[in-house]
Amino acid sequence: MQSSYHAIYERWRSDPLGFWAEAAEAIDWMKPADTVFDPAQGAYGRWFAGAQCNTCYNCLDRHVERGRKGQPAVIYDSPITGAKRTITYEELLSEVQALAQVLKDKGIAKGDRIIIYMPMVPEAVVAMLACARIGAIHSVVFGGFAAHELATRIDDCAPKLIIAASCGLEPGRIVAYKPLLDRAIAESRHKVTTTIILQREQHRCDLVEGRDFDYADAVAEARANGASVACEPMAATDPLYVLYTSGTTGQPKGVVRDNGGHMVALKWSMDAIYGVEPGEVFWAASDVGWVVGHSYIVYAPLLHGCTTILFEGKPVGTPDAGTFWRVISEHGVAALFTAPTAFRAIKKEDPAGKLVADYDLAGFRTLFLAGERADPDTIQWAERTLQVPVIDHWWQTETGWTIAGNPVGLGALPVKYGSPAVPMPGYDVQVLDDAGHGVPANTLGNIVVKLPLPPGCLPTLWNAEQRFRDAYLAEFPGYYKTADAGFVDEEGYLFIMARTDDIINVAGHRLSTGAMEEVCASHPDVAECAVIGISDKLKGQAPAGFLILNSGVSRDPAEIEKEVVALVREQIGPVAAFKIAIAVQRLPKTRSGKILRGTMQKIADGETWKMPATIDDPAVLEEIGAASASRPPDSRRSAR
Numbered sequence: 299m300q301s302s303y304h305a306i307y308e309r310w311r312s313d314p315l316g317f318w319a320e321a322a323e324a325i326d327w328m329k330p331a332d333t334v335f336d337p338a339q340g341a342y343g344r345w346f347a348g349a350q351c352n353t354c355y356n357c358l359d360r361h362v363e364r365g366r367k368g369q370p371a372v373i374y375d376s377p378i379t380g381a382k383r384t385i386t387y388e389e390l391l392s393e394v395q396a397l398a399q400v401l402k403d404k405g406i407a408k409g410d411r412i413i414i415y416m417p418m419v420p421e422a423v424v425a426m427l428a429c430a431r432i433g434a435i436h437s438v439v440f441g442g443f444a445a446h447e448l449a450t451r452i453d454d455c456a457p458k459l460i461i462a463a464s465c466g467l468e469p470g471r472i473v474a475y476k477p478l479l480d481r482a483i484a485e486s487r488h489k490v491t492t493t494i495i496l497q498r499e500q501h502r503c504d505l506v507e508g509r510d511f512d513y514a515d516a517v518a519e520a521r522a523n524g525a526s527v528a529c530e531p532m533a534a535t536d537p538l539y540v541l542y543t544s545g546t547t548g549q550p551k552g553v554v555r556d557n558g559g560h561m562v563a564l565k566w567s568m569d570a571i572y573g574v575e576p577g578e579v580f581w582a583a584s585d586v587g588w589v590v591g592h593s594y595i596v597y598a599p600l601l602h603g604c605t606t607i608l609f610e611g612k613p614v615g616t617p618d619a620g621t622f623w624r625v626i627s628e629h630g631v632a633a634l635f636t637a638p639t640a641f642r643a644i645k646k647e648d649p650a651g652k653l654v655a656d657y658d659l660a661g662f663r664t665l666f667l668a669g670e671r672a673d674p675d676t677i678q679w680a681e682r683t684l685q686v687p688v689i690d691h692w693w694q695t696e697t698g699w700t701i702a703g704n705p706v707g708l709g710a711l712p713v714k715y716g717s718p719a720v721p722m723p724g725y726d727v728q729v730l731d732d733a734g735h736g737v738p739a740n741t742l743g744n745i746v747v748k749l750p751l752p753p754g755c756l757p758t759l760w761n762a763e764q765r766f767r768d769a770y771l772a773e774f775p776g777y778y779k780t781a782d783a784g785f786v787d788e789e790g791y792l793f794i795m796a797r798t799d800d801i802i803n804v805a806g807h808r809l810s811t812g813a814m815e816e817v818c819a820s821h822p823d824v825a826e827c828a829v830i831g832i833s834d835k836l837k838g839q840a841p842a843g844f845l846i847l848n849s850g851v852s853r854d855p856a857e858i859e860k861e862v863v864a865l866v867r868e869q870i871g872p873v874a875a876f877k878i879a880i881a882v883q884r885l886p887k888t889r890s891g892k893i894l895r896g897t898m899q900k901i902a903d904g905e906t907w908k909m910p911a912t913i914d915d916p917a918v919l920e921e922i923g924a925a926s927a928s929r930p931p932d933s934r935r936s937a938r
């Protein structure tokens with residue numbers, strides 16, 4: 299099929315408002331917008347100002363009303379527990395109504411914040427949609443974060459209530475959530491007085507009298523009382539959720555998502571980018587705690603009337619590297635979306651891809667990868683093994699959907715390995731030098747998006763408008779700074795090469811080295827430190843901490859290194875995957891005292907590097923090289 303991408307992109311360019319007005323027709327509005335885009339509102343304008351709508355209505359009610367009530371909305375498949383459950387649109391609506399009633403009974407109203415701290419169980423989806431139904435703003439916190447990270451989020455968004463589960467399940471390990479929750483509530487300044495706890499049979503927990511309520515009991519009671527909760531009319535510009543993502547300090551950024559623009563963009567993406575029809579099965583193998591989970595496990599597939607898969611497992615080890623193929627064949631998945639690291643994990647276990655032969659993948663059409671750079675080796679292995687197109691696409695928590703991709707629904711463009719292809723309508727992507735001037739094709743620079751950002755992207759940060767302006771809009775006036783560096787080739791294909799800040803990508807998870815440095819530096823024996831991301835053959839990058847110990851310390855440095863590793867796990871959580879801490883005598887610095895992290899990373903990765911002209915003492919770099927060579931050999935080979 300000839301791709302209509304170029305024509306559609308030009309259509310958007312010539313009439314952006316007409317383009318999005320047309321896309322908005324796929325959404326049911328309670329009241330239409332006064333204007334498609336109001337440039338006077340917010341930091342760079344607001345989409346669908348004056349419109350009223352409800353995201354839960356568009357995800358559930360309208361499908362139930364229009365012939366999809368018996369269609370599976372969610373298929374929960376949990377190889378880690380052995381559980382499987384299919385929930386139809388009608389059943390999901392009923393569960394959402396019941397929980398929405400519980401929330402209302404607990405005094406939750408439009409605009410209140412609710413934190414959801416849950417693993418990959420259907421109740422997490424129910425909780426998100428119940429919030430959307432009554433206009434409460436949810437903030438889902440990933441289960442791999444520890445108590446302190448949860449406390450930071452509690453203090454920032456000041457939730458009236460927390461919905462949590464008693465535990466999550468990692469291979470070979472039960473993650474008890476309740477102690478983490480209790481510790482976070484104790485640590486936070488904002489006091490949470492009500493929680494609803496889903497008791498999982500794998501590990502039940504004690505409930506605090508008067509504060510903690512049993513999820514099943516509360517929902518059963520609401521059902522017995524005939525729960526029926528209408529959808530709250532929301533302004534299109536009202537927040538649907540806040541999702542925290544790594545910033546450059548220990549204080550995460552609360553990315554705000556609105557209701558109207560979000561629905562329009564996601565619905566459009568299902569057709570145009572993913573090429574999936576209503577009624578088909580869509581699987582995002584991620585976690586509801588990440589943006590991919592928000593957009594493509596929950597909202598987009600349901601807005602589109604698809605069946606979404608909720609997979610509680612890992613690509614390998616639950617029970618083997620064939621588990622993805624089993625899910626695809628068993629549930630008739632048309633499109634899978636995951637991070638390249640998942641495929642690197644599968645490839646490591648089953649290099650010849652032999653396990654594919656055990657399953658019928660005839661209905662499977664496309665694999666989508668995002669979250670980190672997709673290395674050509676992994677893409678080609680997936681193409682060979684699965685015999686379907688493998689599509690890399692680039693986006694961020696901030697945008698909530700694709701900035702650049704290869705739009706399968708519009709007809710795929712030729713693939714260029716190493717490139718997530720071309721900008722989507724809505725995004726005028728440009729590459730600028732540090733002074734803000736456009737650079738020629740194939741020249742590395744700062745990737746920016748000309749304002750306004752399209753529908754679905756963040757309008758601001760929660761309670762931090764100035765931080766939003768400073769972090770994203772100030773450096774290149776008139777543009778959104780993606781903080782990714784890269785280039786565009788002569789055919790308009792984008793290549794994303796590196797972050798321009800201290801964010802690293804570990805197993806597709808976005809982490810801040812600055813936040814890790816704050817934790818390392820808090821160890822009483824550490825005087826100074828630098829955390830960098832070094833290449834890792836499975837996870838893409840892995841954090842490594844270089845520590846300078848206080849001068850009077852006489853203890854064995856190895857002991858301190860171990861303590862620092864444990865401290866990061868305890869403060870940030872296991873997801874930080876912080877396993878390498880190395881005590882060194884000195885850190886390489888410029889004469890003005892700036893740590894040369896970029897050079898350290900090149901040395902640690904064994905890449906060629908240039909002696910920085912401004913270095914204070916070149917001999918330090920040899921010490922860093924020797925220290926890096928002492929790290930575990932298994933992690934050393936590059937993923938690139």
Ligand code: COA
Pocket residue numbers: 440441442443466468469473583584585588590612613614636637639640643668669804805806807837871872873874875
């Ligand atoms: N709750 C509690 N702990 C969690 C967790 C969760 N939800 N998710 C991960 N962790 C823990 C892991 O158990 C691991 O702990 P360990 O140090 O005791 O081994 C640690 O956090 C690091 O996790 P991770 O970096 O994910 O490594 P892993 O070895 O467990 O798994 C992959 C590696 C590649 C299999 C896994 O990261 C994966 O499937 N990634 C692809 C999909 C994805 O998550 N994409 C994200 C956005 S699209």
Ligand code: AMP
Pocket residue numbers: 543589667668669670671672690691692693694695696718780781782794796797803806807808
């Ligand atoms: P997150 O907010 O967790 O989605 O992480 C966003 C960051 O991940 C981006 O700014 C990029 O640095 C990186 N990223 C995401 N997708 C891709 C991709 N397809 N190619 C290269 N980098 C990517």
